[in-house]
Amino acid sequence: MIWLTWRQFRTQTLAAAAALAVLAGYLLWLAADLRAYYDANITGCTTDCTDAAYRTLLGNEYGTKVLLIGLLVIAAPGFVGAFWGAPLIAREIETGTHRLAWTQTVTRRRWLTAKTAVVGGAGLVFTAALAGLLTWAVRPYDDLVDDRFTALVFSARNIAPLGYAVLAFALGLTLGLLTRRTLVAVAATLIAFLVLQLAVAGLVRPHFQEPVTEDMTLQEAEAIGNIDSFNVGEDGATLQGLRLPGAWVVSDYMDVTDAAGGAITTETIAECDPGAPPGECMARFGAHFDVTYHPADRYWTFQWIELAGTLVLAGLLLALAYWRLPRGVN
Structure with a gap:
């Protein structure tokens, strides 16, 4: 046969x-x-x-x-x-x-x-x-x-x-x-x-598995990953296109807030030193956000x-x- x-x-x-x-x-x-x-x-x-x-x-x-x-x-x-x-x-x-x-x-x-x-x-x-x-x-x-x-x-x-x-x-x-x-x-x-x-x-x-949600500062994100865009408007700051090494980032748009959970707006940014790098300015306010992702080891x-x-x-x-x-x- x-x-x-x-x-x-x-x-x-x-x-x-x-x-x-x-x-x-x-x-x-x-x-x-x-x-x-x-x-x-x-x-x-x-x-x-x-x-x-x-x-x-x-x-x-x-x-x-x-x-x-x-x-x-x-x-x-x-x-x-x-x-x-x-x-x-x-x-x-x-x-x-x-x-x-x-x-x-x-x-x-x-x-x-x-x-x-x-x-x-x-x-x-x-x-x-x-x-x-x-x-x-x-x-x-x-x-x-x-x-x-x-x-x-x-x-x-x-x-x-x-x-x-x-x-x-x-x-x-x-x-x-x-x-x-x-x-x-x-x-x-x-x-x-x-x-x-x-x-x-x-x-x-x-x-397949429940994704992980983690609170991450903007400095941490820049140190371990890559950010496609970061925008600050009158209603607040948003981050898009975060890459973490080997991971599957489920979040698309992420709201970025200050250390107290308040919105970071153009008025907030105006308080920074005009010559200071954006990362240093964000670190001053303790900018952070929640990101949902599947870790690389999955x-x-x-x-x-x-x-x-x-x-x-x-x-x-x-x-x-x-x-x-x-x-x-x-």
């Missing part, structure tokens, strides 16, 4: 292997180019050697390339599910070949197990290889830019893509069994997988939680397929 499945699936496997070889070649070139650029412009930096300047430099040079290849890794499981998983049963039913395949000595569940092991296993290997190569190739970029919790990075690195590969395949297979139409199953798989990824990134992942916990969640959901879909196949298709 496994040999027969390989014979039926070899064209797609060879095409995927060729695509993986091309992408691997590109990622090897990108890794070498990125590391050479890093050594020349960052390790060997002599002027304006700050993390903010480094991030800008690498972002301008490699940001688009890393983003596009990351999007490809995120989309790869969806294509596996739509074009490998969805037709697996739906095409057999549409062409009528299931009448022959399921009337032999091989049971329907054994047939499904062989198909799932070979086709689903190939999709998992393809996704794992692509995600592993990307994670290694752009590591200097990720370490410096430090946005590993963002949606387009988290789902494309390390082990999270593996769960999505299994989930997308199970989703496509089950939808193919339920709809019995290949094109309908392909379209439904792509849409459902996209909705799932958006829902996990925006609604589920932030609640990254791998979140990766494992997301992998486990997608595998559980995939298992439920496969269980439905195994239950439905002997009963719902004649």
Whole structure:
């Protein structure tokens, strides 16, 4: 049964292997180019050697390339599910070949197990290889830019893509069994997988653990992190775009108050020495704010939680397929 499945699936496997070889070649070139650029412009930096300047430099040079290849890794499981998983049963039913395949000595569940092991296993290997190569190739970029919790990075690195590969395949297979139409199953798989990824990134992942809320002074924030903007108006002071090393800052706009909890306004700032640096002025008033974030050490916990969640959901879909196949298709 496994040999027969390989014979039926070899064209797609060879095409995927060729695509993986091309992408691997590109990622090897990108890794070498990125590391050479890093050594020349960052390790060997002599002027304006700050993390903010480094991030800008690498972002301008490699940001688009890393983003596009990351999007490809995120989309790869969806294509596996739509074009490998969805037709697996739906095409057999549409062409009528299931009448022959399921009337032999091989049971329907054994047939499904062989198909799932070979086709689903190939999709998992393809996704794992692509995600592993990307994670290694752009590591200097990720370490410096430090946005590993963002949606387009988290789902494309390390082990999270593996769960999505299994989930997308199970989703496509089950939808193919339920709809019995290949094109309908392909379209439904792509849409459902996209909705799932958006829902996990925006609604589920932030609640894997309760975020930490911490009172932080402006001096502490400037010392350990980076602030995109700080504005003072008639109604008070606000801070936006705080970066903390390795952390996922959930807060967007944060109200900055003085030591007593009062508003810091333009009138307050007018009391400062005109020649004093803004940080020194804020320190005089004990400027502080509340920031809500997920600490850096939760990254791998979140990766494992997301992998486990997608595998559980995939298992439920496969269980439905195994239950439905002997009963719902004649």
